[in-house]
Amino acid sequence: MTKKKARKPIPGTTIFDGRMAMKGYALNKMCYSFNEAANREAFRKDEDAYCDKYGITDEQRAAVKKRDVLKLLSLGGNIYYLAKLTGIFGLNMQDIGAQQSGVTLEEFKAKLLAAGEK
Amino acid sequence: MARLIGGIGSSHIPAIGNAIEKNAQSEPYWKPFFDGYKPVWKWLEKKKPDVAILVYNDHGLNFFLDKMPTFAMGAAPEYQNADEGWGLKPIDPIPGHPKMSWHLIDALVEDEFDLTICQEMLVDHGFTVPVSLMWPEPELRKHIKVIPLCVNVVQSPFPTARRCLKLGKAIGRAVASYEENLDVVILGTGGLSHQLDGARAGFINRDFDLEFLDKLKDEPEWLLQYSNYELAELTGTQGVEMIMWLIMRGALGKNVTEISRNYHIPISNTAAGVILFEKDA
Numbered sequence: 558m559t560k561k562k563a564r565k566p567i568p569g570t571t572i573f574d575g576r577m578a579m580k581g582y583a584l585n586k587m588c589y590s591f592n593e594a595a596n597r598e599a600f601r602k603d604e605d606a607y608c609d610k611y612g613i614t615d616e617q618r619a620a621v622k623k624r625d626v627l628k629l630l631s632l633g634g635n636i637y638y639l640a641k642l643t644g645i646f647g648l649n650m651q652d653i654g655a656q657q658s659g660v661t662l663e664e665f666k667a668k669l670l671a672a673g674e675k
Numbered sequence: 676m677a678r679l680i681g682g683i684g685s686s687h688i689p690a691i692g693n694a695i696e697k698n699a700q701s702e703p704y705w706k707p708f709f710d711g712y713k714p715v716w717k718w719l720e721k722k723k724p725d726v727a728i729l730v731y732n733d734h735g736l737n738f739f740l741d742k743m744p745t746f747a748m749g750a751a752p753e754y755q756n757a758d759e760g761w762g763l764k765p766i767d768p769i770p771g772h773p774k775m776s777w778h779l780i781d782a783l784v785e786d787e788f789d790l791t792i793c794q795e796m797l798v799d800h801g802f803t804v805p806v807s808l809m810w811p812e813p814e815l816r817k818h819i820k821v822i823p824l825c826v827n828v829v830q831s832p833f834p835t836a837r838r839c840l841k842l843g844k845a846i847g848r849a850v851a852s853y854e855e856n857l858d859v860v861i862l863g864t865g866g867l868s869h870q871l872d873g874a875r876a877g878f879i880n881r882d883f884d885l886e887f888l889d890k891l892k893d894e895p896e897w898l899l900q901y902s903n904y905e906l907a908e909l910t911g912t913q914g915v916e917m918i919m920w921l922i923m924r925g926a927l928g929k930n931v932t933e934i935s936r937n938y939h940i941p942i943s944n945t946a947a948g949v950i951l952f953e954k955d956a
Contacts, residue, residue, distance in 0.1 A: 569873045569878075570912060571873055572904065586739065597760065630873060635872075644761030669877055673879075
């Protein structure tokens with residue numbers, strides 16, 4: 558068995574494990590429902606009513622309102638399901654990459670390009 | 676008897692699907708990436724494999740956290756793609772080979788790999804992007820039948836790299852015992868280094884990826900020195916997907932020739948890799 562307690566934390570990283578998967582189950586389930594266009598539309602029309610339907614906690618709901626991906630991750634969100642939520646707001650993986658790492662989209666793209674120029 | 680003729684490792688980033696859809700392959704951003712596939716297209720055109728076993732992970736289209744199989748194999752006559760929620764246009768259904776799927780399932784479970792068996796499964800970009808990449812025109816795709824093997828690299832714990840390599844070896848044996856005279860190619864997809872989530876989003880590790888590509892042909896066991904936790908640290912939380920390349924490599928056995936490879940940073944948030952091995956006759 559891997560001794561989890563002995564693990565050195567990885568900076569800026571949370572492993573999506575059983576603990577997080579339990580914490581974020583309802584949130585991720587709501588996001589999974591956004592595979593259906595009709596559900597995305599229902600969410601757009603009334604975010605609160607849609608969150609109610611899935612039993613989203615107040616803290617998670619506030620983070621959904623702020624489109625705060627880091628916060629949603631800390632509350633158990635998984636990035637693949639969250640991408641379906643942020644897609645509704647017109648934010649793609651690079652937009653949320655920039656948001657999470659605290660830089661502009663241009664800076665985020667420049668950082669990736671620089672990684673290829675080593 | 677069926678025979679494995681080769682294996683391909685390839686990234687499966689959704690943006691590639693968009694680029695193919697928009698016919699953007701020769702744009703400056705995309706050209707260095709797509710040029711890396713030219714030897715693969717040539718090889719596939721020449722060899723015309725009958726069946727492809729496609730190792731990938733689902734990102735929340737078919738599988739949710741309610742039921743998350745570690746390894747799931749398709750046994751369906753065809754596989755449909757669908758809306759993933761953020762705008763990638765679904766591709767036409769891909770034909771499967773249920774008879775061969777059941778042979779593989781029988782052989783692998785007998786070999787102590789307890790797969791989840793799927794007679795219906797939606798396939799997401801992890802599957803469709805490699806299909807579109809390998810056979811860019813629907814015309815080229817007509818003859819090929821694809822068998823999906825889905826691996827959990829979404830909800831930790833994931834299978835270990837060691838388990839993946841062993842599963843690959845078992846797939847190699849299972850293909851070789853299939854009675855029909857078919858040429859089979861195996862695709863290991865995902866990776867290479869990238870991290871989509873957290874304050875470290877955008878993390879890439881070029882040195883690690885290059886060493887992985889260097890070792891893959893003759894010393895795939897090199898990757899086994901790392902736990903999945905260590906791989907997340909070294910290659911990013913989604914870089915761990917490279918363990919699926921070990922399934923491909925394991926299936927091919929000892930004697931292989933590397934025909935081509937390409938490595939390009941970045942595609943979207945990812946270091947993209949492609950490698951083609953031919954199994955020696």
